Amino acid sequence: MNRALGAVGFAFALLASGTALAAERIVTLAVDNMYCDACPYIVQQSLARVDGVSQAAVSFEKKTATVTFDDAKTTLAALTAATTKAGYPSRAIR
Numbered sequence: 001m002n003r004a005l006g007a008v009g010f011a012f013a014l015l016a017s018g019t020a021l022a023a024e025r026i027v028t029l030a031v032d033n034m035y036c037d038a039c040p041y042i043v044q045q046s047l048a049r050v051d052g053v054s055q056a057a058v059s060f061e062k063k064t065a066t067v068t069f070d071d072a073k074t075t076l077a078a079l080t081a082a083t084t085k086a087g088y089p090s091r092a093i094r
């Protein structure tokens with residue numbers, strides 16, 4: 001009985017706190033095909049549009065995108081698919 005109540009309480013706390021307890025992850029992607037100043041913007045927008053992404057910072061100099069996302073809402077595969085669809089194939093480097 002006590003145990004069951006504890007489980008319910010835990011689930012409720014999880015729901016109530018929302019994003020605070022959701023597993024936020026930061027990944028850096030190596031991004032191909034960024035050749036001009038407009039490219040980072042397009043890559044940034046393609047990532048920002050993915051549901052669950054809270055932040056996407058693109059470096060033209062390093063050819064990378066650093067993405068903060070909620071892994072309960074999206075996946076690394078969805079992020080790389082989004083940039084690839086925009087014309088910029090990418091892969092996680094860390």
Ligand SMILES: [Cu+2]
Pocket residue numbers: 034035036037038039040
């Ligand atoms: Cu460009």
